[in-house]
Amino acid sequence: MNFRLFALILMMASMAGAQSPGNRQPSVILAPVGNVQLHAGGSANMELDFRIGEDFHINSNKPKADYLIPTILKLNPSEPVVLADVKYPPGEEMSFAFSPNEKLSVYTGDFAINTEWKAPANAAPGTYPVKGELRFQACDRSACYPPRSIPVQFQVTVVKK
Amino acid sequence: MKRNAIVFVMLTVVIIGMLAVGSYLDRARKHGPAKLVGDVHNAAAPDFELPSLDGRKVKLSDFRGQAVLLNFWATWCSPCKIEMPWFVELQKQYAKDGLVVLGVAMDDTESSKIAEFASDLGVNYPVLLGTDQVSDDYGDVRALPTTFYIDRNGTIVAKAVGLLGRQEIEEDVRKALSTRSKPAKGQPSRSAAVVKTPTEETQ
Numbered sequence: 591m592n593f594r595l596f597a598l599i600l601m602m603a604s605m606a607g608a609q610s611p612g613n614r615q616p617s618v619i620l621a622p623v624g625n626v627q628l629h630a631g632g633s634a635n636m637e638l639d640f641r642i643g644e645d646f647h648i649n650s651n652k653p654k655a656d657y658l659i660p661t662i663l664k665l666n667p668s669e670p671v672v673l674a675d676v677k678y679p680p681g682e683e684m685s686f687a688f689s690p691n692e693k694l695s696v697y698t699g700d701f702a703i704n705t706e707w708k709a710p711a712n713a714a715p716g717t718y719p720v721k722g723e724l725r726f727q728a729c730d731r732s733a734c735y736p737p738r739s740i741p742v743q744f745q746v747t748v749v750k751k
Numbered sequence: 752m753k754r755n756a757i758v759f760v761m762l763t764v765v766i767i768g769m770l771a772v773g774s775y776l777d778r779a780r781k782h783g784p785a786k787l788v789g790d791v792h793n794a795a796a797p798d799f800e801l802p803s804l805d806g807r808k809v810k811l812s813d814f815r816g817q818a819v820l821l822n823f824w825a826t827w828c829s830p831c832k833i834e835m836p837w838f839v840e841l842q843k844q845y846a847k848d849g850l851v852v853l854g855v856a857m858d859d860t861e862s863s864k865i866a867e868f869a870s871d872l873g874v875n876y877p878v879l880l881g882t883d884q885v886s887d888d889y890g891d892v893r894a895l896p897t898t899f900y901i902d903r904n905g906t907i908v909a910k911a912v913g914l915l916g917r918q919e920i921e922e923d924v925r926k927a928l929s930t931r932s933k934p935a936k937g938q939p940s941r942s943a944a945v946v947k948t949p950t951e952e953t954q
Binding site for chain 2: 615657658659686688689692694727729730731732733734735736737
């Protein structure tokens with residue numbers, strides 16, 4: 591058999607295997623995050639961009655039922671930096687083949703979470719690390735996967751007023 | 752002399768190897784394999800003992816002689832919610848033929864919430880509280896629902912990952928029920944119930 595044809599068949603077979611539920615694991619990745627810069631006594635916004643693996647969806651921050659696990663961003667800034675607000679995007683209302691009569695509130699593809707940062711007027715100039723995680727629970731068209739967390743880390747720089 | 756020593760060492764290695772294989776086979780015969788890997792069809796279902804929602808300890812081997820539908824699920828799994836009422840119906844329909852449905856909840860939450868969820872869906876079969884160990888033993892169950900169909904002799908005859916249609920589920924149930932149970936040593940044989948198709952039953 592022609593080697594290239596054989597390699598193509600092998601690749602297609604492995605992709606077919608990877609498509610079946612259970613053989614794939616859901617992925618959510620965070621786009622590279624720049625530094626947040628703000629003045630002492632001021633505030634700044636920072637958008638965190640996430641991408642969900644193809645064919646997967648995750649629950650939005652406000653899923654439609656109590657039993658569903660919401661997507662939650664937890665961030666722990668270092669003092670004196672303060673996380674003033676977190677704004678989640680609204681979920682997309684979608685029905686799936688496993689439950690055509692039920693609409694779920696989900697994120698698919700790319701989504702962004704907006705955060706607002708503040709530093710008190712007496713904050714010392716410097717760079718402060720922020721560590722945290724995004725917790726989510728993903729499903730595909732026929733199966734769901736246990737909740738997972740991915741790390742979220744960046745720095746907030748406070749400069750003189 | 753040197754030749755004798757080599758023969759002695761080789762014989763020792765062979766005997767130790769045979770003892771190890773014998774011990775493994777004996778364990779597998781009694782308890783099922785330690786862990787499922789790769790294709791699970793015709794593999795012995797690993798035995799387990801798990802607490803049920805009503806506080807009992809349930810062992811898979813307690814159901815030897817009956818066909819078992821072993822369903823891994825979780826409250827956060829929407830597709831699981833679709834098929835659980837089908838399991839309720841199948842349990843009712845095939846209980847007389849020797850079907851036992853066992854749900855294994857893989858939630859990391861209080862059992863009262865699992866019980867409430869199961870009750871809302873009208874679950875009429877035992878729900879057990881899953882552990883990482885049982886997930887690992889069954890080949891690292893991650894995608895839910897995952898269902899194993901185990902025949903009367905404790906052999907896995909089918910595995911389904913993800914939500915399937917009711918008809919496919921019923922076909923796997925019938926496959927699990929269709930095997931005759933082998934008598935255990937020193938025990939009388941339990942005869943397998945003949946599974947009739949709905950059409951046969953109406954004739």
